[in-house]
Amino acid sequence: MANGTAQSSITMRKDAWWVAPLVTATILSIFGLYSTWRAFSHADFLVQPYLSPFYSPYLLASWWPLSPALLILWAPLGFRATCYYYRKAYYRSFFMAPPGCAVRPLAKEGSYAGETRFPFILQNIHRYFFYAAGVILIFLWIDALHAFKFEDGFGIGVGTIVLIINAVLLSMYSLSCHSFRHLVGGKLDVFSKCPTRFRIWGKVSVWNEHHMFWAWVSLFSVALADLYVFLLARGVITDIRII
Numbered sequence: 497m498a499n500g501t502a503q504s505s506i507t508m509r510k511d512a513w514w515v516a517p518l519v520t521a522t523i524l525s526i527f528g529l530y531s532t533w534r535a536f537s538h539a540d541f542l543v544q545p546y547l548s549p550f551y552s553p554y555l556l557a558s559w560w561p562l563s564p565a566l567l568i569l570w571a572p573l574g575f576r577a578t579c580y581y582y583r584k585a586y587y588r589s590f591f592m593a594p595p596g597c598a599v600r601p602l603a604k605e606g607s608y609a610g611e612t613r614f615p616f617i618l619q620n621i622h623r624y625f626f627y628a629a630g631v632i633l634i635f636l637w638i639d640a641l642h643a644f645k646f647e648d649g650f651g652i653g654v655g656t657i658v659l660i661i662n663a664v665l666l667s668m669y670s671l672s673c674h675s676f677r678h679l680v681g682g683k684l685d686v687f688s689k690c691p692t693r694f695r696i697w698g699k700v701s702v703w704n705e706h707h708m709f710w711a712w713v714s715l716f717s718v719a720l721a722d723l724y725v726f727l728l729a730r731g732v733i734t735d736i737r738i739i
């Protein structure tokens with residue numbers, strides 16, 4: 497009888513295992529809605545010397561009728577969507593496959609195919625998104641440095657700090673990526689023959705241990721950096737000039 501009850505219940509866990517997937521689903525949904533609205537709006541993304549990270553690099557193509565953000569956002573969004581950490585996060589929170597350790601998955605038993613079939617087999621292109629997102633990251637740094645260039649010369653505003661912090665956090669997210677770790681230290685039989693690569697791999701491995709942390713803080717920073725430029729452009733807030 498006890499066994500029968502255990503098998504029919506979703507889990508025997510007594511802790512609040514559902515909190516993490518619920519919070520994850522809520523935050524990712526808010527971010528998804530906000531970034532989609534901003535990407536399509538094509539307005540209030542530039543206040544000199546600040547450019548919203550959603551529009552970096554700002555491409556003006558005469559043949560493209562929609563927001564130029566859509567020309568570039570596929571790279572960072574594809575990078576996040578195929579990220580090893582986010583995969584775990586949204587498989588649990590949205591697909592409930594499974595929603596937590598020792599919790600029964602929503603899908604029928606035996607139907608789980610992992611990432612061996614379409615569409616999830618496409619997750620394997622993560623390393624290529626890493627390269628594409630790396631190019632975007634270079635432009636984000638150029639824009640962050642441009643944020644020191646005011647009309648009257650060199651300066652630092654709150655927006656400058658916001659864009660620099662965002663570039664740093666996004667860099668840490670990329671540099672702690674599993675694909676980057678493999679790029680640096682993979683396909684080597686003997687580390688002692690490549691001491692430099694070994695040293696870099698050791699560093700990247702330390703960052704990689706905290707990849708989840710970088711994934712979340714960079715998600716917040718990119719959305720908040722965009723929100724900051726948006727509120728400035730709308731005149732809701734004023735940038736404070738520090739220097």
Ligand code: FES
Nearest residue numbers: 579580581673674
């Ligand atoms: S594993 Fe998360 S960005 Fe590569």
